[in-house]
Amino acid sequence: MNRGVTQKQYLELVPPTEEDARSSQMRILDALKEKGITASFTLPALQKLYPICDEADYNITVSLAWNGSIWQVVDLEAGDTAAEHYGYAADLGSTTVVVRLVNCSDGTVLAEESEYNRQTAYGTDILTRIFACKDKPEVLQDIRACTMETFTLLFEKLRQKTGIAPSDVLSMVVSGNTTMIHFLLGLDPFCVFSSPYAVRADRVGFLPAKEMGFPMKGCVYCVPGKSNYLGGDILSGMIATELYKKETISVFFDIGTNGELVVGNREFLLCGAGAAGPALEGGVVKTGMRAAEGAVDTVKIEDGKIQCHVIGEGKPKGICGSGIIDLLAELFLNGWINLFGTLQPERSEKIKEDPKTGEWCVEYREGLNFYQSDIAEFLRTKSAAYTMVEYMMRESGISMEDIDRFYAAGAFGKHVSKESAITIGMYPDMDRERLICAGNTSLEGAEKILLDRTRIEEIDRILEEMVYIQFGQVSDFISMMAAAQAIPHTDLERFPSVQKKLEERKQ
Template identity: 35%
Template sequence: MVEIVVRKDGTARTFSVKEGDNLLHVLIKEGVAMLSPCGGKGICGKCKVIFKKGAKAPTDSDKKHLSEEELNKGMRLSCGVKITEPIEVEIPLTSDAIEVLTTGDDEIGDVDPYVVKTYLEMSLPSIDDQRSDLKRLQDALGMEDLYVNSELLREISAIMKDSNYKVTACTFKGKLISLEPGDTSKISFGVAIDIGTTTVACYLVDLTSGRVVDVVSGVNAQRPYGADVISRINYTTQQEGGLTTLRDAIVNQIAELIGKLSAKTNIPMKHIYNVTIVGNTTMTHLFLGLPSTNIAVAPYIPVVTSLVDIPGKEMGIPIAGYISVLPGVASYVGSDITAGILDCEMHKSETYSLLLDLGTNGEIAVGNKDRIVACATAAGPAFEGATIKCGIGGVKGAVSKVDLDSEKIYTTIGDAKPIGICGSGVLDMVSEFVKHEIVNNMGRMQDPATLDLTENIKKRIVPSTDGGKEFIIEGNIVFTQKDVREVQLAKAAVSAGILILMKEAGITHDDIKDVYVAGGFGNFMDINSALTIGLLPKEFTGKVKSVGNSAGTGSKMCLLSKNEIDDINKISTSVKYVELSGRRDFEGLFVDQMTFDE
């Protein structure tokens, strides 16, 4: 065994590991939050550690991704470190402080949940009334087919007798999930959850009033295993026990977040009766522990897209009632999109609207009350920093805004010293490049000597180590020619997807009256920057509305209303999914959309 010391955020932990273990795998296993978008393949260059003791010579991957200054101070990529002797490392960046989007539509709508609490004062048993306790309960509720599981069945007689047959019954879709002494009919809570690829948001909701009591959130605990769904699917197939590892990571995190809500509000877990969950199809599969291999390979068939109700205790989440995983559409359009459609009321509208959910993945829906079509694009990693050289999440010190006309050209989250650039900053950067003609319409960075710019801006455009050019934001924080290409690929995928859906629906830009932008990156991005680079068509100017976390809002709506559950079920079965890889016209549109308007 080899002893290693890991320092992060001013604290140190010591681990004993097997000789030959991979450092990144050890850090992930021990719960040390790491940036590792590629899942440890040595591609992203994000899993940085600084050696205080035991540093080895840099690998080729280290030399490719790290500057000479970084290498000289002992920085290495943890995925390339084989532990053979005692080492001491420091984690330079925290990946668990990302700003999580939890805001959305707070208006309380229909409050008529499937969770029903009924106070009962039953007649006492007697020689003349020898009904069983279960029959007495069924009669009092008027539910002849009331289902009671074996665990609760063993308890009902004692509860009824001890409370003199004055009890509150809590039911969910014809099942008894709790029997409580006395009148607790006004004490009823649920949790609505949005499992994003990058973040998780949990809303504690009063099921009697519809009020959101509290909200907690965090970075998805699966993130160290890969930034996108394909990386995580690959982890489940390439690593022994990979599926169990990812399932346990998210289930334990959700149990912890619900526990945190319970502790903060003094609401016991036993009074949480339903949890609604939305997410993309891979996230819901991994939560349920379902194999997701077939999602990643043609013809892209998931295990399930319909509503799944499962007891919380069976999932390992200690609530009294059921976990409801809400329905999606297909392998790449999940319940986060059906929930977003529900929130935006696209399915009720006479006019056409477009919903664009931009997070780690990009999903698009276009339609009205008569027809909705949807697709998915691989857009998110660039806009969340995963494929950008100095890209990071929305953490303190991330460059979040860029304006080349200002004296200080950038703004960071928390006004801290810059440590990288996040999605909104990435979008602004390319928008500024287009506006100031630093890139041409093909996206190539120009010779600064040919540009009509201030000397302060010109001197920032320098040759990069990969043979192209890069723009110095501050110190070692740069934006490269390759980064521009990554944004071009992402924006082309989104804009081509929009055009395909419009073509499928038989409509034009003019027919679309509202454009709803949702998701983490979508909420924080500058709309004008998105229009400038063509991520959104210029014809949408004046139509774009940010709707925050529409997936989380839709999850809350379903938690509170049977009617909304009915609606989301109808949405999931009526939306037509368009598989872009199967469209002959997509490739041509994608290539056309790679350019920037002159």
């Protein structure tokens, strides 16, 4: 039985006769009913009944899309094209948008592409974009147009790679934070930021793709959110990791421009969210970039020399999130920065003043510098990340020893070094086997929903069980963040493995 949000059924129907003069429409609906499928027709599908049925001698493939309550016939094709069944899974991130093209007939991933979110023209951080369109509906529509432009670019990239156009795709599942879904739908997002934080819509469900401006034949499903700062990307993460089904306690932490955290198991789910900043995705680092060809993604310092790996093995163009984490860890372990992240020029000739700005920086590759202000920006991000985990552990009365799995999600999380992340104090110092770099769980969850619509019922259950904590209302959150801004932390005893590394380096 097909469980996805779309399906294709090949039907060999008996053409009409004087004895059986049922309409083409009813022949199809009756044949589908025999397969246990109750459906209705969309207008575009009705308009294709003739001449396709006659020309194909009633041997046709029917494309169906789920709209949240019933199957809809959205397309007809001559012959058996049931294997040509495609869908999109998308992660609508505030910095990066990723779309995956899936063969829904067998679940294989055909291609995946990513692009910077064109919304960044209105600000690298979400708040800037929210204020840019406050009481300015024309700007809101411009930001929505930027969102659609990003998707259009990705669809074209996928078409060039696979030959499959978006008009050949039936439906799409989109995961994104609450603000991103508001922008996608052209809804005023100021409510996300302002009290009482009652958002315009958080359970949008299925919407006709054509009404949204997408060229697909079926629907777009927007994964629902829990609150203003905990959106569908995190619910997708729950579906991807299945944390909510486990007996043991797990932590799910998705760190990007925002940081979202869930602690729990099948008995309880405690969640919270807060701003982290775009540094992890290269958004504000002067030579930062996405993890694409030309990005430095790993860094080592050996015998005073910086060694880098470049994605694609070609000339480096900049540095991505995993490379930044490595670079900071190596700078700290080698004494090139102190525990406050201040560059120490006497430790290396690679540390110098930029003649144009007068700012200190380290040249990690020829012509590519990482600046003191980049370090400061990144330390603010990592301190926010660590403090969210610290507070949630304190609030729940759970210690790290109680945690069976710590899922580190996020677009860069798949490739980040656990050791480097712990060294700078982004992740807790814990058993590395229990620390899972889960990668882009927002995208993984969207794909699971695309292929299995019963996951939507599970999302309803998750939403009911989640208890939300607003980090911004925690009285000592800022002071906790200040303590975590040091590398790895002002309380070094929290990071015994880092302490050990530093002692070994001294010896």
